[in-house]
Amino acid sequence: MDAFLKRIFYLYGGYDNQEGMSKLNTLMEEVEGKFGANRIFYLSVPQEALIDVASSLSEKAQTQRGWNRVIIEKPFGLGSFSSHQLTTSLLSNFEEKQLYRIDHLLGRNTIENLAVLRFSNLVFMPLWNRSYIHNIQVTFSEELGMQTSARYPKGYGILGDVVHSHIFQTVALLAMEPPVTLDGEDVRHEKVKVLKSIRKLGSSDVILGHSEADSGSNFKDMENLMPTYFGAVLHIDNARWDGVPFLIKAGRGLKKNRVEIRIQFRRVPGNIYHKDGGGHMQDLVTNELILRDVPDEAILIRINNKIPGLGMNLEASELNLLYKDKYNVDVTDSYEQLLHDVIDGDNHLFMRSDEVEAAWNILSPVLSELDNNNATLEHYEFGSKGPDKAGNLWAKHGVKWLDDL
Numbered sequence: 001m002d003a004f005l006k007r008i009f010y011l012y013g014g015y016d017n018q019e020g021m022s023k024l025n026t027l028m029e030e031v032e033g034k035f036g037a038n039r040i041f042y043l044s045v046p047q048e049a050l051i052d053v054a055s056s057l058s059e060k061a062q063t064q065r066g067w068n069r070v071i072i073e074k075p076f077g078l079g080s081f082s083s084h085q086l087t088t089s090l091l092s093n094f095e096e097k098q099l100y101r102i103d104h105l106l107g108r109n110t111i112e113n114l115a116v117l118r119f120s121n122l123v124f125m126p127l128w129n130r131s132y133i134h135n136i137q138v139t140f141s142e143e144l145g146m147q148t149s150a151r152y153p154k155g156y157g158i159l160g161d162v163v164h165s166h167i168f169q170t171v172a173l174l175a176m177e178p179p180v181t182l183d184g185e186d187v188r189h190e191k192v193k194v195l196k197s198i199r200k201l202g203s204s205d206v207i208l209g210h211s212e213a214d215s216g217s218n219f220k221d222m223e224n225l226m227p228t229y230f231g232a233v234l235h236i237d238n239a240r241w242d243g244v245p246f247l248i249k250a251g252r253g254l255k256k257n258r259v260e261i262r263i264q265f266r267r268v269p270g271n272i273y274h275k276d277g278g279g280h281m282q283d284l285v286t287n288e289l290i291l292r293d294v295p296d297e298a299i300l301i302r303i304n305n306k307i308p309g310l311g312m313n314l315e316a317s318e319l320n321l322l323y324k325d326k327y328n329v330d331v332t333d334s335y336e337q338l339l340h341d342v343i344d345g346d347n348h349l350f351m352r353s354d355e356v357e358a359a360w361n362i363l364s365p366v367l368s369e370l371d372n373n374n375a376t377l378e379h380y381e382f383g384s385k386g387p388d389k390a391g392n393l394w395a396k397h398g399v400k401w402l403d404d405l
């Protein structure tokens, strides 16, 4: 601990002005001595301060004797307009390749496995399209309430917190075309194409909800409410995904902690095991590929198999790769993973400016309804499955969630 603390320095000074940043620069030069050094700046600062902090940093605290990289915590703006202003200011001070917009949820094995499963397994690669996949379900469900609401002054709640980066990045990585290489820019080129192909979300494809428990807000006071639940059906208008609904369920104050992606395949055509009066079992469920992050990291494949015994009876089972059973090691923390990527200069899990813009664009109709107080926020009980109306949305697309959330 002593050795560690010797390497930690604290400086008191204004972070949003040039004077404070000059002091920081002086201190860093003292620590670095006569050697060159690279610098990583981690900005976890209020949105209102970010532009000033970034511009004074750029003017006064960058090293001339190595590279400079800047990590920025989400939310990445509060809607298209503020995000555009922020991006313009950041790009007038830094090059795009210096910016690392961090969303720690993207540092999970599950997220990296999206590409690994697809691009390194021949069994999945040819199936990854509208001909074989019926629908895709992304769940981000938390039991916790909205204790952090104070961070979101504009009141977009879960939209800026989880949907804009985490959910859309998950969908982009899952749905993208094969990148030319694993190089960050190659991956980002493919992700942004997906984001630009996602249809803007109108109110008929979205259910916003709010659970008042422990949010500190009064449900009657609509102007101060922020969505704590987002249910939506995304459509990707491109050749690979035409007609495949992407169902999104993200919320706080829900029944269970669950973070997972389920890829449901189409039914077997002309299934000879379909119940035909002859006693055989029908195919109860379709095949599914499940990537689970919470509660236990796992990759599961649901298949139909014969039940032992006389006769021909089928049931659905899960082939299960449970990470904690297979790998008896400490799981790397997602921040640890992403900070390592920044040091390495690997930016594939960090949103580029055009991705940020494309992602806000998808949400723009919903945000303007919220801005104009025209959005309906469905109330749901704390600890429940979320708003009842979400069920209608899934039914409209003929999709059932196979989980019990």
Ligand SMILES: O=C1O[C@H](COP(=O)(O)O)[C@@H](O)[C@H](O)[C@H]1O
Binding pocket: 104, 105, 142, 144, 161, 162
């Ligand atoms: O970024 C966020 O993540 C947390 C969940 O992260 P975890 O590491 O605790 O799983 C979420 O609760 C929070 O709203 C969001 O800002």
